Structures are given as C-alpha cells and as structure tokens.
Amino acid sequence: MYEDSWYSFVPEHHQKRGAAPGTQNPGHRRRESLLQQPNGATEHADATNPLSSLLEEQDDPNSPPHATLLRRANSYSDFYDIVTAQLSKGGSKKKRRKRRDDRTWEALVLPEPPSSPQLESVRDDAQGKALLLASQQEYILYHDQLATTERHLGSLIEDAESALKDLEILCQSFRAVEDQTKTFQSQCDDLLSEEKRLQTVADEVGTDLHFYAYLDNVTRRLNAPGAGRLVEDDAFGEVLANLESCIAFMSKNPTYRDAEQYLARYQSLLTKALHLLEVGFTNRLEKVSAEISRQIVGTQSESARHALAYGRFEEMLAESYALIPNVQRVVRSAYDQNGLATSGPNFEMFAMTTNNLFQAYWAVRDRDLKPVTQQEQQTFRTEATAESVETGARNLVKQCFERSYNEGSLFRRVFSIEAQYSTDPKSAFVALKTPNRALVTGTNIVPIGTNLQSVLQTSDLQTICNVVGWLTNEYLLLDYDEDETPFTSHCRGLTARLLAEHLWTFTDAFFEAEIAKSISRAVIAPEALKIGAAANGNASSNAFPPVRRAVELLGMFDQSMPKERCQRDSPVVFKIVKESIAALHRAETRIKSSRNGTDPDLFMIKNLLMLKNELLALEIGDVRSSESQANTMQHFGQIWGTLRPQNLVGLLSSFSTYIPGSSYWSSSRTGVPTPANGGGASADVQDASEQLDEQLRQSIYAFTRRWATALNEAQGRKLGGKNLAKVERELEEMLDRAFPSQPEVVGKLKEAIEIEAQAQKQAQASKT
Numbered sequence: 001m002y003e004d005s006w007y008s009f010v011p012e013h014h015q016k017r018g019a020a021p022g023t024q025n026p027g028h029r030r031r032e033s034l035l036q037q038p039n040g041a042t043e044h045a046d047a048t049n050p051l052s053s054l055l056e057e058q059d060d061p062n063s064p065p066h067a068t069l070l071r072r073a074n075s076y077s078d079f080y081d082i083v084t085a086q087l088s089k090g091g092s093k094k095k096r097r098k099r100r101d102d103r104t105w106e107a108l109v110l111p112e113p114p115s116s117p118q119l120e121s122v123r124d125d126a127q128g129k130a131l132l133l134a135s136q137q138e139y140i141l142y143h144d145q146l147a148t149t150e151r152h153l154g155s156l157i158e159d160a161e162s163a164l165k166d167l168e169i170l171c172q173s174f175r176a177v178e179d180q181t182k183t184f185q186s187q188c189d190d191l192l193s194e195e196k197r198l199q200t201v202a203d204e205v206g207t208d209l210h211f212y213a214y215l216d217n218v219t220r221r222l223n224a225p226g227a228g229r230l231v232e233d234d235a236f237g238e239v240l241a242n243l244e245s246c247i248a249f250m251s252k253n254p255t256y257r258d259a260e261q262y263l264a265r266y267q268s269l270l271t272k273a274l275h276l277l278e279v280g281f282t283n284r285l286e287k288v289s290a291e292i293s294r295q296i297v298g299t300q301s302e303s304a305r306h307a308l309a310y311g312r313f314e315e316m317l318a319e320s321y322a323l324i325p326n327v328q329r330v331v332r333s334a335y336d337q338n339g340l341a342t343s344g345p346n347f348e349m350f351a352m353t354t355n356n357l358f359q360a361y362w363a364v365r366d367r368d369l370k371p372v373t374q375q376e377q378q379t380f381r382t383e384a385t386a387e388s389v390e391t392g393a394r395n396l397v398k399q400c401f402e403r404s405y406n407e408g409s410l411f412r413r414v415f416s417i418e419a420q421y422s423t424d425p426k427s428a429f430v431a432l433k434t435p436n437r438a439l440v441t442g443t444n445i446v447p448i449g450t451n452l453q454s455v456l457q458t459s460d461l462q463t464i465c466n467v468v469g470w471l472t473n474e475y476l477l478l479d480y481d482e483d484e485t486p487f488t489s490h491c492r493g494l495t496a497r498l499l500a501e502h503l504w505t506f507t508d509a510f511f512e513a514e515i516a517k518s519i520s521r522a523v524i525a526p527e528a529l530k531i532g533a534a535a536n537g538n539a540s541s542n543a544f545p546p547v548r549r550a551v552e553l554l555g556m557f558d559q560s561m562p563k564e565r566c567q568r569d570s571p572v573v574f575k576i577v578k579e580s581i582a583a584l585h586r587a588e589t590r591i592k593s594s595r596n597g598t599d600p601d602l603f604m605i606k607n608l609l610m611l612k613n614e615l616l617a618l619e620i621g622d623v624r625s626s627e628s629q630a631n632t633m634q635h636f637g638q639i640w641g642t643l644r645p646q647n648l649v650g651l652l653s654s655f656s657t658y659i660p661g662s663s664y665w666s667s668s669r670t671g672v673p674t675p676a677n678g679g680g681a682s683a684d685v686q687d688a689s690e691q692l693d694e695q696l697r698q699s700i701y702a703f704t705r706r707w708a709t710a711l712n713e714a715q716g717r718k719l720g721g722k723n724l725a726k727v728e729r730e731l732e733e734m735l736d737r738a739f740p741s742q743p744e745v746v747g748k749l750k751e752a753i754e755i756e757a758q759a760q761k762q763a764q765a766s767k768t
Contacts, residue, residue, distance in 0.1 A: 208256070211249045214242060215265060222272050231280040232323045236273070240329065243270045244346060251345055270346065274330065274353040281327055281357055285364045288316045293368045309369055310410055317414065328416040330354060339419035339428035355431045361414070362432070365407070366439045373438050376400075377451055384455045393452055393467045400440040400448050401475075405490045408442040419443055421493060445494055449502030461510050465560035468503050471495055472562055504565070511557060511572045518549040519579040529591050530598045531606065531738050540610060542737075546583040547607040550576050551614045558618045566618075577688035580611055581695060599734060601703035606738045608696040609745070615689075700752065707731055708757035712764075 218239060221227065230236050243266055250256070250263035295308050318324055334350035336342055341351070376399050383392030412418050419428040419442065432443040440447050456464050475488075475495035484492075528545050540548055553576050558566060566573060584607055591600045714723040731753070732746075739745040 208249075208253075211246045212262065214246055215262060218243065218269055219265075222269055222276070228276055228280060231277045231326055232320050234322050234325075236277070236322065236326050237329055239273055240270070240326075240333075243273065244333075248345060267349070271349060274349060277326055277330060278353055278356050278360070280323060282360045284317065284320060284323060285360060288313060289364045289368055291316070296368060297371055305372060306406075309372070310406055313368075314410060314413060324414065327357060327414075331357070331415045331417055335417050335419075335428045337417055339417050340422060341424065341426035341428075351426070351431075354428075357415075358428075358432055361411075362437060362439070362441070366437045369439055373440075373447070377447075380451060381455065389455055389459050389463055390466055390470070392455065394470065396451060397448065397471065401491045401494055404440045404442055404445075404494060405487050407439065408490060411441070421497070442490065442494070445498050445501070448494075448498055453502065453506055456506070461514050462556065464507055464510055465556045468499065468507050469560040471499060471503070472560065477562060504561075507560060508572055511553065512575060514553065515550075515572075515575050515579055518553075519546045519576070519583055522546050522549075522583070524583075524587065524590075526594070526596070529587055529594070529603075530596060531603060531734075542740075543610055544584065544587060544603070544607045547580055547611055550580040550611060554614055554618060574688050577611070577615075577692060581608075581688075581691055584608065584695070599703070601699045601706070602734060602738055604695065604699035605703060605749075608692060608699060612692055612696065615692075700749075704749070704752045704756045707753045708760055711753065711757050712760055 221230065221239065230239070246266045247263060247270065250259045250266060253259055292308055292313050295312075296305055299305060299308070330350055331354045332342075333344070334342060334347060334354040341347065344350075376396065380392045380396040383395060408418070417428060419432050422429045424430065429443055432441070436446060437444050438447055452467070456467065472495075475491045476499065522545065524545070531542055540551065543551075554573070557570075557572055557576075561570075584604060588600045588604055591598050591603060710727050711724065714727045731750075735746040735749060
C-alpha cells in the first residue's frame with residue numbers, strides 16, 4: 001500500500017556517521033546522542049518506533065476550534081473588541097503550545113534519511129498545504145465570526161426596516177385620527193375653559209357669600225349674655241378684623257343685593273363691639289384704681305408712691321389675658337405709632353372709641369395722683385414765699401418734667417403709641433390736649449404754666465427774665481444733640497411748648513408794661529435834660545434816663561430769649577427802639593424851648609449812639625458781650641467807619657447793615673412823629689432801625705454844620721485867635737462831658753467838624 005521509500009524516511013545512524021570527512025556539518029545542530037547503539041537498520045527501526053509515544057498529542061488542523069463562551073456584545077461598537085480579544089487569546093495559547101512542541105522535537109531530532117526528488121516534491125506539497133492551512137487558521141476563524149456578525153446585522157437591519165414601516169403606518173393612522181378629531185379637541189378645550197370660569201365664579205360667589213353668612217354668627221356672639229368677657233380673649237381681635245372686612249366689602253360693592261342693609265348692621269355690630277371693649281377697659285381701670293389710690297394715700301414715701309403709681313399700676317392693668325392687646329389694636333386702627341390719624345373707612349368709630357379710652361385712662365390717673373400733685377403745688381408756693389421764686393420755679397419744673405416723662409412711658413406701654421406734637425385736628429395729640437387736668441403729661445402742660453404765672457405775676461421783671469432764661473438755657477438750648485437721651489428730648493419738647501404757649505407771651509406783656517412805665521410815660525426831671533458829668537467815667541451814667549432804661553431792657557430781653565426769637569419780628573424790641581426815639585424827640589423839643597445850655601444835637605447824638613451801640617453789641621439775640629458799662633461805646637469805631645464826613649447828608653445811609661436782623665423790625669405800627677425842626681424821620685417809616693439811623697444822621701449833620709460855622713466866624717473876627725481858642729475850648733469841654741473816657745468818639749466828631757468847616761470855606765471862596 002505504501003512505498004518502501006516511505007519507511008526509509010528516517011536514515012540509518014551509521015550512514016550519517018560515515019559521511020565524507022570533507023563534508024561540513026551544518027551549524028546550530030544538536031550533537032548525536034551518545035545513548036544510541038551502533039547497530040544495523042533493525043536496531044534503528046526498533047529505536048524509532050517508541051518515539052510516537054513520547055510526542056504530545058497534536059491538534060488536528062482541520063478540526064473545529066474548541067468551543068468557548070463569548071460575552072454578549074452590549075452594542076455593535078463592542079463586538080469588534082470582543083472578537084479581537086478572543087482571537088488574541090487563542091493565538092497566544094497556540095504559539096505557546098507550538099514552542100513547547102518545537103522544544104520537544106528539537107530534543108528528539110533524528111538524522112534525516114536520504115530523499116529522492118519525487119519524495120521531496122510530495123513532501124513539499126504536503127508541507128506547503130500544512131503551512132498554508134496553519135497560517136490561515138486564525139483568519140478563517142475571524143472570517144467565520146465576521147460572517148456570523150454580518151448575518152446578525154442583516155437581520156437587525158431587516159427588523160429595523162420593518163419597525164420603521166410599522167411606525168410610519170402608525171404615524172399615518174395618528175394623523176388621520178388627529179384630522180378627524182380636531183373639532184372634538186376644540187370642543188373639549190372650550191368645555192375646560194368654561195369649567196375653569198365656572199369654578200372661578202363659584203369661588204367668588206362662595207367668598208362673597210361668606211360676607212353675608214358671617215352676620216348671623218357675629219350677631220349671636222355679640223348679643224350673648226357673656227359677650228362682655230369676649231374683650232378679654234384673642235377672639236375679639238378676629239371679630240373686629242372680620243367686621244372691618246365685611247364693612248369694607250359692602251362699601252366697595254353697593255350694587256350687591258341688600259348691601260346697604262348689611263352695611264348698616266355690620267357698622268352697628270362694630271359699634272357694639274367697641275362699646276364692649278370700652279366698658280371692659282373702664283371696669284378694669286376702676287378695679288385697679290380702687291387698690292392703687294388707697295395705697296398711695298396711705299404712704300408718705302416718695303419711692304413707694306412712685307412704685308405704686310407706675311410699677312404696680314401697670315402690673316395690675318396687664319393681668320388680664322388679652323384686654324390690653326385688644327385695646328392697643330383698636331388704638332392702632334385709629335392712630336399710627338406717632339399719634340397721627342390713619343386712613344380707613346372706619347376711622348371715625350375707632351377714633352371716637354380711642355378718645356373715650358384716653359379720657360377714661362387720664363381721669364383715673366388724675367384722680368389717683370391728685371394727692372401727689374397737690375403736695376407738689378403746695379411745696380412750690382411755700383418755697384416761692386419763704387425762699388425764692390426762682391428756686392421754687394426750678395424745683396417745680398424739674399418735678400413736673402420727671403413726672404411727665406414717667407407718665408408718657410406708661411402711656412406708651414399701655415396704648416402702644418406716642419402722641420407727638422401735631423397741629424392736625426385729627427391727631428392723638430389734639431385729642432389728648434383738649435381736657436384740663438391737674439396731672440402734667442406730654443400733651444398737658446397747662447398746670448406748669450398756670451402755677452408759674454400765678455407766682456411770677458407778683459414778681460419783678462428781672463425775676464421773670466431769670467426764670468425764663470434758665471428754662472431756655474437749661475432745656476431748650478443744648479450743645480450735645482448727638483448724645484441726647486429720650487428724657488432730654490422729652491424735656492426739650494415740653495420746654496418749647498411751655499415757653500411758646502405760656503411764658504413768652506407772659507414775659508412780653510411784662511416788657512410792654514415796663515416800656516410804657518419807664519419810657520413812654522416816664523416823668524422827666526429838668527436835670528435829666530442836661531448832659532452832666534459822668535460818674536466814675538461811666539459813659540451811660542449821664543445818659544437820658546429813658547434811653548438808659550431801654551438799654552437795660554434790651555439786655556434783659558436778650559438774656560431771657562433765644563436768638564431766633566430776637567432776630568424775628570419781635571414786638572418788644574421794636575417797641576423799645578420806637579418808644580426810645582419818641583422819648584428823645586420829646587426831650588429835644590423841651591431842650592430847645594427851655595434853652596438850658598444843653599446842645600440838643602449833641603444830646604441826641606450821645607443817646608442815639610448809645611442805643612445803636614447796644615443793638616450792635618447784643619446782635620439781637622446772639623451772645624451778649626461781657627464788657628462793662630464803661631465800654632458801652634466800644635462799637636463806635638465800627639459805626640463811624642461807615643460815616644463819610646465828606647458828604648454829611650449821606651453819613652448813615654448804610655448804617656442799618658450793622659444791625660443783624662434789622663430787616664425784621666418792620667411793623668404795622670405808626671412811625672415816630674416828625675421832629676419839631678422838620679428834619680426828623682418820615683412818619684411812614686416802619687423800620688425801627690431806619691428810624692434810628694435817620695435820626696442819628698440828622699443830628700450829626702446839624703451838630704457838625706453849626707460848630708463848623710461857629711469856628712469859621714471866630715476866625716474871621718478882629719480878635720480871631722482869642723475867639724477861636726474860646727470856641728475850641730468850649731467845644732472840647734462839651735465833648736469831654738458828653739463822652740468821658742471815649743477819645744475815639746470825640747476825635748471822630750472833631751474830624752467831622754473840621755471837614756465841614758473846610759468845605760464851608762471852599763464854598764465861600766468859590767462864591768467870591
């Protein structure tokens with residue numbers, strides 16, 4: 001069956017050993033094993049037979065691959081990675097196995113038998129096929145796997161195309177259904193819109209019906225036998241809120257059915273509820289007052305009375321569960337935190353109830369603290385009679401201010417508002433200010449003003465000015481506004497009202513009476529019409545008595561009044577200046593008629609300058625100069641700086657600019673009457689400063705012109721030198737007597753006379 005040459009494929013061992021000596025052995029070939037026996041072909045054949053048992057079992061190249069469990073691909077993108085990994089795994093195992101086989105065959109290699117050309121060709125074909133099959137093995141596997149994948153993908157594509165066709169059919173069906181149901185959808189939308197509208201209307205109707213249905217409920221609650229206890233519960237606040245809402249709804253919708261009847265009934269129920277609150281609060285006040293007043297009368301300790309009147313009173317009043325919160329709610333419905341009126345349809349009812357609550361509260365407080373207030377008033381009168389009016393007034397003001405601050409704090413905690421000053425007739429301040437009470441509060445300062453005026457009525461003007469000035473400087477004019485405490489602010493407000501409403505008017509009346517007594521109707525002795533020698537060099541000692549008194553009154557007024565009041569339209573300052581000028585005119589007329597040796601123009605200059613200098617020194621309410629009376633004319637240099645002796649007709653045209661607030665001196669009263677010499681101020685001049693400037697200008701002009709004429713006439717006579725010296729000596733003595741210790745005034749007047757004399761000479765020379 002097989003050729004004999006196939007069995008001689010393995011050459012004999014001795015043949016290999018008997019090779020020609022000149023034949024070169026190939027390199028990298030294992031040496032022959034020394035275990036082989038040098039026998040014949042039989043021995044060699046027997047030696048080759050057991051080799052098959054030493055070889056490892058080789059896999060058939062044509063057999064199918066071993067079955068392996070492939071992981072299912074998550075997606076098409078993972079499929080290639082899985083196949084590549086599997087192929088790599090099989091290839092690596094195969095290579096390792098092949099290397100192991102090579103090592104085995106290399107160890108057992110036998111000498112190659114002699115081959116023939118035919119055998120070589122057969123062997124080469126077999127080996128080529130084997131090699132081709134071995135080299136294509138892994139690609140064939142990959143090809144099979146790709147074919148399998150292709151079949152799967154083809155099936156997927158077919159399924160997807162089938163699904164798309166089904167979807168297209170469904171879309172066409174849906175479009176057809178949609179086209180057929182458009183009308184139905186629009187009808188459904190209309191029905192839904194109508195349902196929403198009906199739901200909204202139903203909700204509105206239900207809300208509106210609530211305002212109608214609440215009437216029976218609140219009527220039963222307010223007319224129940226124990227309705228008075230409702231004011232001490234939180235539910236009372238809900239009742240008020242619901243009644244306000246119902247009233248607002250009925251007022252807003254007057255066209256609704258029976259809206260007017262329901263509005264009237266709700267308003268009646270609100271009035272009833274507020275009346276129940278007023279009765280409950282009054283009863284509570286009376287209960288607390290019955291215990292507090294008895295304890296206040298029974299103790300004489302000031303600290304104990306203070307604790308009872310404020311601490312214990314507030315504690316007992318707040319023992320009720322919700323009475324005070326309900327009272328505060330009603331009060332805040334009428335007024336805001338500062339006591340200003342609020343806007344609302346029910347303001348009148350809430351304001352009336354709130355005012356009744358205020359009156360009931362202050363009536364109880366006034367009655368409980370009446371023993372304390374009476375004791376303070378009696379102490380004030382005793383101190384004013386026995387010690388000093390100023391001391392008693394200061395103690396009374398301090399006690400009243402402290403009590404007023406405590407009462408204001410208690411009132412704010414009870415009613416949750418602070419009645420600040422306001423002129424609005426609907427404000428809480430006006431409502432609290434109306435009744436007259438003996439207790440001093442933030443809105444009632446009448447007791448302080450009445451007590452002070454009753455004692456100051458019999459005092460002199462200086463005492464009144466001292467008390468008013470102390471009040472102004474102590475409480476009204478403060479230098480630490482940034483650190484102002486609530487008590488200081490409270491005292492400032494009380495002081496401003498006390499001065500503006502009571503003491504300033506009272507003081508002005510005293511000033512006007514003093515002006516009429518010491519200036520307007522003063523009895524002038526003949527000696528007062530002369531310029532006598534000054535006492536101790538005091539320039540004001542030989543002044544006209546009414547003018548000297550006017551200067552004193554100006555100083556007192558400035559001391560007691562704040563700067564703002566003096567700078568404005570002050571009737572007192574205007575009357576002092578006006579009556580002083582009128583008194584000087586009367587004195588000038590008497591001097592001219594009596595011819596008592598006094599120069600009338602110099603008399604006017606001296607007194608007018610003194611009055612004018614006082615106005616400049618005081619600056620009408622500014623800080624008063626502390627200089628002595630000897631320096632009364634200290635501002636004469638400033639005054640004279642505005643005079644222009646070159647044109648004496650307009651000497652004092654700008655003089656009034658040195659009087660602060662002079663533009664406020666205008667008054668509707670009649671001006672100063674025209675002087676007898678015809679050169680006085682016009683009767684229709686209504687500015688006191690202008691009147692004073694005009695009179696001073698005219699007096700200086702007349703004085704300098706007359707004495708300049710006298711000097712020129714004295715120089716023109718035969719004994720000109722002696723006559724001139726006599727006239728100059730007489731002028732010197734007159735000026736020194738009128739202005740002692742004031743060389744500046746004397747020098748300025750002499751300079752003006754010399755200038756006027758020179759002007760007369762030039763005028764006379766120009767005529768000739």
